[in-house]
Amino acid sequence: MLRTRIAPIGLGLSLAATLALVASRAPAQNTAAPVKNTATPAKTTGAAKPWVAPGTPGSPIDGTVFHAQVLLDLAGFPTGVIDGKKGMVFQQALRGFQQARGLQATGELDGPTRAALRQDQRPSTRNFRLTERDIGGPFLYPFPKAPEDQAKAPGLYYRNMLEKLAERFHTTPDTIVALNGPDKMIGAGQVLRLPNILPRSRDYGQVDAKQGDLLNLYQVDAQQPQGTFIVVDKSEGVLKVYEGQVPEGAYSTEKNRGTPPKLGENPGKLLAQFPVTMGSTHDPLPLGKWKATTYAFMPPFHYQPDLFWDAKDKTADDKMLPPGPNGPVGVAWLDLTKEHYGIHGTAAPETIGRAESHGCIRMSNWDVTRLARIMKPGFTAIFQA
Incomplete structure (x- = not known):
């Protein structure tokens, strides 16, 4: 019999303890077939090496890249997850931004590109006091792997607070731990350092109720360009x-x-x-x-x-x-x-x-x-x- 826990998993736990629950996850059945092990698996942060604060030698987060990722996300040229790491997706985002701004499409974070990005003067991170909107459930843990077991679940929810918080701020659980340290607690009222991607406006007008909830959840700015x-x-x-x-x-x-x-x-x-x-x-x-x-x-x-x-x-x-x-x-x-x-x-x-x-x-x-x-x-x- 399938047993699931619909509870605020993570409450009263450290980030490292909550991350261990996320790291054990298995992708939903038949959604992504890895290509020659190019998909990076989740890693458990904090157990093997002592935490190093971002911006100091030894941190897995490159502060310059992280800031660029935040600004690219805000500009409409996101890099997937915001994690402070270079890679193919980061270069693709840079090339797209450069093309849109009439810059040489090098795919490199060069001087003209930095200047264009920094027209938005916001810093890369902010300290946020978590609310129920940020980390509220329901949650599903352990998460069923087989479709026949998933079909019995009340919903294919997030596994815990940390997984939800990471998606809400366009990042990964590992990155949140790297920003704050593994001993930092998670829960309503706790303050965590997170990517500074809050929208300037949440005035979404008349939209479907489900769509409105998602726009709020994922920090989508109400003011978006209209594509053809x-x-x-x-x-x-x-x-x-x-x-x-x-x-x-x-x-x-x-x-x-x-x-x-x-x-x-x-x-x-x-x-x-x-x-x-x-x-x-x-x-x-x-x-x-x-x-x-x-x-x-x-x-x-x-x-x-x-x-x-x-x-x-x-x-x-x-x-x-x-x-x-x-x-x-x-x-x-x-x-x-x-x-x-x-x-x-x-x-x-x-x-x-x-x-x-x-x-x-x-x-x-x-x-x-x-x-x-x-x-x-x-x-x-x-x-x-």
């Missing part, structure tokens, strides 16, 4: 948001023979860019021009094992999995006119850009929530090789 179409290029690994007339020019489609020319480098005004995971050798990115017709927030997931190449038992009965941030599609599903495909969230944001998907476009929960604010239902999605 998106382009996902398989070779780049990012989703780009453009303003302007939808291009009628050449792009790859499933019916084409060979590889026709792509869209030009500047098909419109680049407004935002998000790291994504797209397709695999078994379920490739569906090249072509599609529409994102309807949005679903906190959706349940119809698990059909015969549609998944890596399902252990393809003859098993279909399962309806309950909604939650740790569900197979995260907190939002933007439905595409390509059957069985959509743009959606994930239970493992640290794997974005570093793992395969089952053909869909997978984003962090906070990024897909923001995308749904930027784009109105019915927008055009161009997928090219």
Whole structure:
């Protein structure tokens, strides 16, 4: 019998003790197949080495990179998780920001790029006193691995306070421990140092109640640019948001023979860019021009094992999995006119850009929530090789 604990796990525990619960997690079934071990597993911080304060030698956080990640996130060119580490996703975000600002797209944090980012003068972190909104439940621990057990759960919730807090502030549990030290306590009223990504406005107007809750949860600023179409290029690994007339020019489609020319480098005004995971050798990115017709927030997931190449038992009965941030599609599903495909969230944001998907476009929960604010239902999605 499945036993779950729907309680504020983490209350009265140190960050290190709570992190151990997060580190033991297993990704939701059939959401991400690692590519040659490129997905970095969760690590337990604080046990093997003494804590070193950020900004001092030995800290896992590069303060300059961390600050740039915060400012890129605020500017609409997020780097996935904010963790103070360089890498491919960080370089992609820099190139997108540079392109949008008319700078040389080097992918390096050079002088002109630093100057452009620092027009937003906010510091990289702030001390926040935690409230129930930040760390309130319900929670689900231990988290069931098998779809048949997940189907019995009341919801695919976060495992504990630390996991929720990390997603709320676009970071990782390890990073929160690195910022504060493993002995720092977590709970309502506690003060923690966190990435400074609070929105300037939460005036979301008339929105779906579920969408409004998610916009608040994930710190999405109410004032977002309004895009016209998106382009996902398989070779780049990012989703780009453009303003302007939808291009009628050449792009790859499933019916084409060979590889026709792509869209030009500047098909419109680049407004935002998000790291994504797209397709695999078994379920490739569906090249072509599609529409994102309807949005679903906190959706349940119809698990059909015969549609998944890596399902252990393809003859098993279909399962309806309950909604939650740790569900197979995260907190939002933007439905595409390509059957069985959509743009959606994930239970493992640290794997974005570093793992395969089952053909869909997978984003962090906070990024897909923001995308749904930027784009109105019915927008055009161009997928090219």
